[in-house]
Amino acid sequence: MEEEIRFSHISMEFPGVLANDDISLSIHRGEVFALVGENGAGKSTLMNILYGINEPTAGELFVRGEKVTTFAPKAAIDRGIGMVHQHFMLVPSFTVAQNIVLGHEPRSAAVLFDNRKAEKVTRELVAEYGLEVDPSAEVRDISVGLQQRVEILKTLYRGAQILILDEPTAVLTPQETDELFEVIRRIVREKNMTVIIITHKLYEVMAISDRVGVMRAGKLIGVKNTCEVDERILASMMVGRPVLFDHLDKKGEPGEVAIQVKDLFVADNRGLPAVRGASFAVRKGEVLGIAAIEGNGQSELLEAITGLRKIEKGSVSVCGQPATGKSPGQIRQMGLSHVPEDRLSTGVDKVASVADNLLMGRHKEKRFNLFGFHQRRSTIDRYAQELYDKFDIRGAGIHIPVGSMSGGNMQKVVVAREFTFDTPALIISQPTRGVDIGAMEFFHTRIIERRNAGAAILLSSADLDEVFRLSDRIITLYEGRITGEFKADEITKEEIGFYMTGSRKEADA
Amino acid sequence: MKKRWIDLGYIVTLLISLAVALLIGAVILAVTGHDPLKAYGALLGGAFSNARHIGDMLEYAMVLCLCGLACDIGSRVGIFNVGGEGQLLLGAIFAAQIGVWMKGASPYLAIPCAALGAMAVGGFYAFIPGYLKVKQKVNEVITTIMLNTVAVFICQFLAKGPWKNANKNIVAGTENLPSGFWLTKLVPGSNLSTAIIAAAVMTFFVWYILQKTSKGYEMRLTGDNPRFAKYAGLKTDRIVLITMIVSGMMCGLVGMFRVYGAEHIYKSTVSNEYYFEGLMVAMIAQYQPVPTIIISLIFAVLKIGAMGMETAAGVPKQLYLIIQTVVIFCMAAETGIRAGIARAREKRAARQDVKERSKGGVEHA
Numbered sequence: 001m002e003e004e005i006r007f008s009h010i011s012m013e014f015p016g017v018l019a020n021d022d023i024s025l026s027i028h029r030g031e032v033f034a035l036v037g038e039n040g041a042g043k044s045t046l047m048n049i050l051y052g053i054n055e056p057t058a059g060e061l062f063v064r065g066e067k068v069t070t071f072a073p074k075a076a077i078d079r080g081i082g083m084v085h086q087h088f089m090l091v092p093s094f095t096v097a098q099n100i101v102l103g104h105e106p107r108s109a110a111v112l113f114d115n116r117k118a119e120k121v122t123r124e125l126v127a128e129y130g131l132e133v134d135p136s137a138e139v140r141d142i143s144v145g146l147q148q149r150v151e152i153l154k155t156l157y158r159g160a161q162i163l164i165l166d167e168p169t170a171v172l173t174p175q176e177t178d179e180l181f182e183v184i185r186r187i188v189r190e191k192n193m194t195v196i197i198i199t200h201k202l203y204e205v206m207a208i209s210d211r212v213g214v215m216r217a218g219k220l221i222g223v224k225n226t227c228e229v230d231e232r233i234l235a236s237m238m239v240g241r242p243v244l245f246d247h248l249d250k251k252g253e254p255g256e257v258a259i260q261v262k263d264l265f266v267a268d269n270r271g272l273p274a275v276r277g278a279s280f281a282v283r284k285g286e287v288l289g290i291a292a293i294e295g296n297g298q299s300e301l302l303e304a305i306t307g308l309r310k311i312e313k314g315s316v317s318v319c320g321q322p323a324t325g326k327s328p329g330q331i332r333q334m335g336l337s338h339v340p341e342d343r344l345s346t347g348v349d350k351v352a353s354v355a356d357n358l359l360m361g362r363h364k365e366k367r368f369n370l371f372g373f374h375q376r377r378s379t380i381d382r383y384a385q386e387l388y389d390k391f392d393i394r395g396a397g398i399h400i401p402v403g404s405m406s407g408g409n410m411q412k413v414v415v416a417r418e419f420t421f422d423t424p425a426l427i428i429s430q431p432t433r434g435v436d437i438g439a440m441e442f443f444h445t446r447i448i449e450r451r452n453a454g455a456a457i458l459l460s461s462a463d464l465d466e467v468f469r470l471s472d473r474i475i476t477l478y479e480g481r482i483t484g485e486f487k488a489d490e491i492t493k494e495e496i497g498f499y500m501t502g503s504r505k506e507a508d509a
Numbered sequence: 510m511k512k513r514w515i516d517l518g519y520i521v522t523l524l525i526s527l528a529v530a531l532l533i534g535a536v537i538l539a540v541t542g543h544d545p546l547k548a549y550g551a552l553l554g555g556a557f558s559n560a561r562h563i564g565d566m567l568e569y570a571m572v573l574c575l576c577g578l579a580c581d582i583g584s585r586v587g588i589f590n591v592g593g594e595g596q597l598l599l600g601a602i603f604a605a606q607i608g609v610w611m612k613g614a615s616p617y618l619a620i621p622c623a624a625l626g627a628m629a630v631g632g633f634y635a636f637i638p639g640y641l642k643v644k645q646k647v648n649e650v651i652t653t654i655m656l657n658t659v660a661v662f663i664c665q666f667l668a669k670g671p672w673k674n675a676n677k678n679i680v681a682g683t684e685n686l687p688s689g690f691w692l693t694k695l696v697p698g699s700n701l702s703t704a705i706i707a708a709a710v711m712t713f714f715v716w717y718i719l720q721k722t723s724k725g726y727e728m729r730l731t732g733d734n735p736r737f738a739k740y741a742g743l744k745t746d747r748i749v750l751i752t753m754i755v756s757g758m759m760c761g762l763v764g765m766f767r768v769y770g771a772e773h774i775y776k777s778t779v780s781n782e783y784y785f786e787g788l789m790v791a792m793i794a795q796y797q798p799v800p801t802i803i804i805s806l807i808f809a810v811l812k813i814g815a816m817g818m819e820t821a822a823g824v825p826k827q828l829y830l831i832i833q834t835v836v837i838f839c840m841a842a843e844t845g846i847r848a849g850i851a852r853a854r855e856k857r858a859a860r861q862d863v864k865e866r867s868k869g870g871v872e873h874a
Contacts, residue, residue, distance in 0.1 A: 015852075308740060329742030338740065346740050349733040360730065360741045363723050373722045 003065070004029040004162060004194045005050065010059035012045050019045040020056070021218040030192045032184060034205040034226070037215035038238055038436030039407060043198045046215070047164050050196075051083045052076035063162075082155025083164040088147050092140035097122040099139055100154050125153050130186055144293070145176035152183070162194045163187070169204060173293060174464065174497040181208050200238075200437070201465075202231040214238055239438040248448045248469065254283035258425040258456030259305065259336070264314035266297070266304040266480075274300035276480040277314070282456040284424060287447070289471030289488065290460040291496050297480035298460045299341055302429050305458070306338045307331040308346075319424055332361065337418040341429035341460070343407075347414040350403030354395065355384035357402050358417050391416035392442065407434035415443065419450060426450060429460045444470060464493055478502045519800065522847050523840065527807065530839035534832035541828060548822045552829075555817015556810045562817070564699025568771060570809035571708045572763055576787020577794065577801040578715045579759040584796040585719060586752045587732035588642065592653025593760040593784035595660025596634045598777075600627035600761025602664050602683060605768045605775035606672050609684045616690050623690070624765050631761020632754040634660065639753030643746040649753070661777075668775060683775040692770045702770035711759070716798040728752060760784060793840045804840065811836060 005027040012020035019042045027033045035043045048054045049061060055071035062068065063079050076083075090099050097119040106117040122135035131149050139147060148168065155163060165184075169177045185208075187193045199205060205212050206226060214221045214237040221237050236242050259282040268274035274297040282288045292298045303309035305316050307328040316323045318334040326334075340346040348357050359380055362368065368380050384398045393412045395405045402410055411431070418426070428447060432440045447470055451457055461467050467474060471488045476499035484499040535545035556566050576593055583590040604627040611619040638652035668674075668681040675684065692702035719725040731738040731748050738745045767779040790808055794800035815829035 306740070308736075327742075327744070328740055329744065332742045340740060345734070346736050349730050349737050351733050352730060356726065356730070359726075360737075363726055369723055373724060375721060375723050375726060 002029045003027075004063070006062040007046070007049075008060040008062065010046070010049060010056045010061065012042070012049060012054055013057045018218050020049070022059070023220045025213060025220055025223065027194060027196065028211075029194055030188060031210040032188055032195045032197065032208055034197045034199060034209035034212040035215065036199060036202065036205055036212060036234060036238060038200065038438070039434055040217075040436075041215040041238070042218040043215050044166065047083070047166065047196065047198060050076070050162075051081055051164060077158050077160075080159055080161035081164065082152075082158060082160030082162065084148065084151040084155065084166065084168065086167045086170060088151055090139045090147060090150060093138060095119075095136050095138055096133055096142070096150050096153075097135040099150055100125070100135075100157050102154070104158065121157065122153070125156055129153070129156060129183075129191070131183055143176070144171050145173070145179065148172070148176075148180065149183070156187075160193070162196070164196045164198070166198045167200070168197060169199070169201060170462070171294060173500055174493050175501070177204070184208060202234050203465075205234065206231060216240055235437055239436070241438075248444060249452070250448060250472070251452045252285045252454070254286040254472070255454065256284055257281045258284050258319050259427075259458055260315075260317045261301075261305065262315045264301070264304060264316065265312040266300045266309055267312055268297075268300055273312075274480050275304065278477070278480070278482050279314075280475055280482065280485070282425070282458050284456045285451060285454045286472040287451050287457040287459055287470050289467035289474045290458070290477055291464060291467050291474050291500055292460070292477035293500055294462055296477050296500075298477050299429070300480075301477070302338075302341070302427055302458070302460060305331075306336065306340075306427055332421075332423075335423045336425045336427065337421045337423045339411075339414055339418050339426070339428040339431060341433075343410055343414050344403075348402045348410060351401050353399050354388065354393070354402055354405070354413055355381055355398040357413050358384045358387050358398070360417060361421065387416040387420060408436055408439040411435055411443070412439070415446060419446060423455070425456045425458075427458045430462060431459070432466060433462065440466075464496065468493065476500050518847070519843075520803075522843050522850075523800075523803070526839040526843050526846060527836065530832075530836035533835045533839070537828065537831060537835075538824065543822065543824055543828075548818055548824050551818045551821035551824075552811070552814035554814075554821060556814035558817070560696045561699045562813055564694075564696030564701030566809045566813040567705060568700035568702070569812055570805045571705045572767065572783050573787045573790050573808055574712060574802055574805035575708055575759055575763045575766075576784045577791040577805055578712060578798060579756045579763075579784075580788050580791035581794075581796045581798055581801055582715060582719065582728070582752055582759075583756045584791070585725075585728045585732045586749050587735060588639070588749055588753055589650050590635065590638075590653055590753060590756045590760075591650055591788065592635060592638060592656050592660075593756070593787065594780060594782060595653075595657040596631035596757040596760035597764040597767075597780050597784050598660050598664045599634050599764070600631040601764030601768050601779045602667055602672070602775045603627055603630045603761075604765035605683045605686060606667075608686045608690045608769070609672070611690075612687045619690050620692075620769065623769065624762060627761040627765035628758040629761070631764065632758040635753045635757020635760070636750070639750045639757075642753070643750050664775075664777065668777070672775075674774070679774075679776070681777060686768060686773045688773075690769060691773055692766075700771035702766075704766040704770035708766065711762075712798070712802060715759075719798060789837060793837070793843065807840075 003026050007023050007025045010020055010023045011018065023046060035046070037043045045054060049056050049071070052071045052073045052075055060067055063081070091102065094102070098115070100122050101118045106114045106121060108114040108117070119135040126133060126135070131153055133146050133149050133153070139150060152163065168180060172180060184195050188195055197209065209226045211223060212226050212229065212234065213223045214234060216238060261281070262279050264275055264278045265273065266275035278301060280288065290298050300309055304311050305323070307323065307326055307330070311324055318331055318336045321334045323331045323334060344350065359368065368376055370376055381398060388398050391412050393409050393416065395409050402413055431443045431447065435443065447457065459467065459470055468488055474486050474488050474491070474496065475482050476484045476496060478500060479502070483502065483504050486496070531549065538545040538548050556562055579593055580590060604623040607623045607626045608619060611622060634656065638649045638656060641647035641652055642649040665681055668683060672683045674682045692704050695701045695703060695705065719728065727743055727748055731743060731745050735745050764779060768775055772779050786808065790804045791801055794804050811833055815833065818824045818829055819826055
């Protein structure tokens with residue numbers, strides 16, 4: 001196979017961090033190359049070098065045998081490199097065609113934008129690559145999967161021969177993921193393009209890639225033919241030690257209801273209805289998972305239950321006590337802890353120390369205060385250190401600001417604080433978002449531990465695998481309505497996908 | 510958060526910026542035909558040459574420090590009290606009038622009454638924007654600025670109308686404070702009175718509460734990330750409102766100190782936008798109590814010294830204002846200077862590292 005890209009001893013150093021450490025790698029024309037690694041392993045940095053966003057501090061980059069000297073996205077695009085970022089860069093109020101030609105618009109009379117020609121070009125592209133999408137539809141009206149397709153078309157319009165996809169399936173349903181993979185296979189097969197996928201979902205690596213490169217702590221640990229490895233081997237390479245994806249041991253029978261939600265209506269930040277009449281109950285000793293595509297009301301739902309958002313209609317009760325209209329503090333008193341979905345904005349005080357963050361909520365306890373107001377720093381530090389060790393938080397100690405820690409460790413701070421309250425009810429949202437595989441294991445074990453100890457857990461996660469792995473029951477949420485309720489072991493991911501996109505259980509029956 | 514009482518790096522950068530400012534000032538002085546050394550000598554002389562000047566300087570530092578601390582506590586919970594000037598003026602005029610009303614009473618009764626009155630008025634005047642902020646999400650910067658103007662007019666009305674001094678020569682002012690209520694001067698002839706003892710105690714308490722107590726902890730976390738504080742169960746609205754009121758009470762008390770310790774009458778001159786200078790001090794001090802004290806002292810030296818510079822070295826007022834501004838500018842740049850030094854150091858380290866690495870066989874781009 002012909003060599004398309006060659007990284008030769010590439011190193012990239014940011015102040016204090018060696019993000020890429022002497023990486024040499026060849027990528028062939030016409031292959032799907034998966035780049036895997038934990039957060040902060042340096043995958044994105046390496047791809048940013050290829051796309052011209054970063055200039056390496058040492059080493060050389062060759063594209064089709066030619067040495068790259070100018071590092072700029074524009075130069076990269078000219079070399080036929082296209083990148084689809086995790087967060088789409090589209091103009092919502094523009095049509096598909098307008099978005100695709102943006103930056104290289106066809107013009108009539110030298111200055112005027114030629115919309116007809118733009119749509120024609122788009123249609124030609126759609127036909128050529130078989131990526132079905134309506135050129136005249138506005139981007140804000142089409143699904144996330146189609147938006148991603150528009151992003152891919154945009155790179156193709158600019159003549160991309162090499163396509164970099166950064167975590168492309170993070171926002172997709174299982175069906176959309178399948179369609180994306182179909183598209184990738186087609187452009188590789190028919191157009192002999194080179195596709196590089198950055199991901200951390202190992203089963204996707206197995207499903208789509210020809211070869212896979214594993215990165216860890218800035219180094220390229222190894223490059224393998226996908227057919228010669230399995231998920232377990234890749235995971236161990238990523239983490240640097242054997243990873244046990246053992247079956248989680250769920251014990252005990254569900255007990256009494258701890259979280260009861262009845263006919264709940266909640267509005268989003270713009271005042272539009274986000275949750276429309278949700279009812280469900282979570283019992284002690286079970287995990288109820290919410291499966292939903294982002295933006296379907298799950299965030300608002302959980303905020304309403306925890307008192308962070310106003311309830312428009314309906315009721316919530318926690319451990320038998322009415323929680324509707326109560327403050328977050330009062331609801332905590334009733335016995336509800338909360339691991340929020342966005343730890344940076346809600347879960348921690350970034351500038352405060354790890355110790356201060358771990359203390360939050362307990363700071364009024366007698367043992368931490370002399371005469372009820374003077375903080376006993378030594379007792380607080382001892383308590384914080386205890387949690388720090390118990391939850392295996394790794395960082396520069398309890399006195400540094402939480403904001404300077406990695407996402408996984410920051411999450412450990414949140415989980416350590418919330419789990420230590422030992423409340424009968426727990427709300428956990430996105431427990432492992434941005435957390436690496438090694439730590440993921442840790443969080444899952446902890447969650448099931450709490451479940452087995454008799455806690456009622458309401459779980460929401462964008463990672464469908466996680467919802468399946470942890471939940472006893474699953475409810476699907478679509479546009480603020482519950483579209484189905486299932487036992488986790490009686491349904492497949494594909495089936496769930498249908499309900500996540502609006503099919504109703506009743507309608508199917 | 511590192512455990513430290515005073516950050517040495519901070520002091521060093523502060524001194525550097527002060528030196529740079531004085532250097533720029535020297536250039537300006539030289540260009541305009543003054544002898545910089547002589548002028549700076551006069552500046553120091555103005556501030557330190559005799560006890561009276563030192564007293565005035567300390568009194569001014571006290572006012573700046575208390576105003577700065579009032580701003581510090583607000584910023585700790587994430588609000589910006591720009592209305593201290595109004596709270597100060599109202600506190601001053603009410604304190605003065607309470608003194609007038611209580612003429613003949615024991616000072617041990619009158620002075621506490623005046624202090625409480627001033628605090629009540631200042632606190633109430635801060636409650637208004639605080640309440641609007643918490644309940645209606647009205648931006649407190651705008652309301653407090655506007656309420657300053659309102660306060661100025663209220664004071665003018667009172668001082669020219671119902672509470673006007675009988676003396677025709679005083680256009681706007683309350684009756685003179687009965688001399689029995691005057692706070693004892695620590696330095697005769699200066700403005701320095703026993704108020705500074707109360708101020709020192711207050712300063713200590715502000716520092717103590719902010720740094721050492723669970724209330725200060727709650728305030729800090731509320732200011733850092735109100736959403737987190739609310740999520741964790743704190744009553745953030747109440748914390749913000751109470752802090753705002755306390756900030757206003759402090760400002761009101763400063764007004765009372767000005768009347769009882771220095772002016773002995775309410776006139777509009779009890780505050781010459783002192784709160785805004787205090788605000789500047791707080792900002793330069795990055796809202797930290799100990800630096801607020803230090804910078805208040807520096808500002809006071811410059812201000813009182815500048816008067817000496819005008820009389821002794823003949824440097825016109827406008828020029829010392831320029832110098833003062835440059836000093837403020839450079840001290841405000843302290844953060845930038847520090848970040849710059851840190852960045853340069855990091856870059857050097859990174860480059861060094863790469864160099865060493867590339868020596869070990871990696872070819873150079």
